[in-house]
Amino acid sequence: MPRPRTPLLDRRRIGAAALRLADEKGTLTIPALARSLGVAPSALYHHVSGRDEIISLMREELALTTEGADQDWSQPWDRALEDWARSYLAAFASHPGAVPLLAVAPLAEPFMHAMYEKVAALLLAAGFAENQVMPLVNALESFILGSALDLVSPPVMVSDVTRETTPHLSAVLDQTPTDRTRAERSFELGLGAMLAGFRYLLPDN
C-alpha cells in the first residue's frame, strides 16, 4: 500500500517546481503549480497554507541550491558585503523569472533572518548607525535584483543607434561590450561605487 511521501520531500519538490515555474512564466498560480506537479490544487494545500508559504519554499530551495555557505563574515565589512552581494546575484541570476516575485514577498523565514542577522552584525561592528543598516542593505539588494534582470537582458540593450543624431551615445556604445560582460561590468562598477559611497557614511570618513 503506498504511503504518503514525507512532508520534507514534498515541500522541497513544491519549492523546486514553483521556482522552475516562476522562472519560466514570470508568474505563479496555485492551479499552474498543481498542474506542473501532476496533482490537484487541493493536494497542494495539504502541504502548504498558500502562496506565501510557497514563496518561502522557493527561497529555501534557492538558498539550498546556490553557493554562499562559505561566506566569510570575519573579513573587513566591505569585502564581506561584496562577497555577499556576488553570491546573492548568482542565486537570482540563476532564476531571473522568479526575481520579481521573490523581491516583493515579505521575509518571514528564520533561515533568512539568520542571514540578515549576520549582515546587521557586520555593519554595526563596522560603525554604521542602527538607522543606516536596513536602508543600506535594501539599497544594495535593489541594485542586486536589478542587476540580475540586466544579466538576462540581451547583451546589446541599446540597438539601431543613428550616429548622426546621437553621436555621444554612439561613441560610448563603441566602447561597450556586446556580450554578457556588458552586464557583468556594470554590476562590478556599480557594486564598487556603492560600497565606496557606503564607506563615506562611516563616522571616521
Place this chain on the structure above:
Amino acid sequence: MPRPRTPLLDRRRIGAAALRLADEKGTLTIPALARSLGVAPSALYHHVSGRDEIISLMREELALTTEGADQDWSQPWDRALEDWARSYLAAFASHPGAVPLLAVAPLAEPFMHAMYEKVAALLLAAGFAENQVMPLVNALESFILGSALDLVSPPVMVSDVTRETTPHLSAVLDQTPTDRTRAERSFELGLGAMLAGFRYLLPDN
C-alpha cells in the same frame, strides 16, 4: 460609415492597454492584450509587428505619461543624474508589474536613444571615460529598477523576527520605518552612495 481610427490613436491605445495589462498580470501575451482591447489578435497585427513593438509602445506611453520633460541637463552632472534617476524611478514605480518586462527588452526606439544621448553627453562632459559611461548608466538603471520593485513591496519586508536569536537584526529593524518611507529612504541612501562612488571614478578625484 465608420472609418478606421488613425494609426497614432490606436498605437497609443495599444501601448496604454499593454502597460495596464503587464502591470496587473506581470506578463503580457498577444491574446490577452487583444482580449483587453476587445479585438481579435489578428486585428492587433494590423498595427504592430509583434511583441517587441508592443513593448516599444509601452515605453512610449510611460514616457508620455510621466514627468521628466523638465529635466535640466545644464546642471552639474551629479545633480542632473540624480534628477534623471528620480523621474525614472517615478515612471517605473507607477507601473511596477511592467518593470521586469521593460527591463529586459532591447531599446531600439529613437526617443529612447535621444534620452541616452543626453545622458552620454552629460557624463562625457563631466570627464568620464567613454568605456565607463554605459556601465555607469546600466548600474544606475539596475538600482532604479530594483528600487521600483522595493517601493511596491510590503512596507515591513523582514517580519516575525525573534529578538533572542537575531538581536542585531532586531536592533536595526527597531530603527527602520515601517511604512513606504522605508523604501524611499533606501533609494535616497543608495542613490547618494552610488553617485558619491561614481565621483571617485573621475580623473581629478
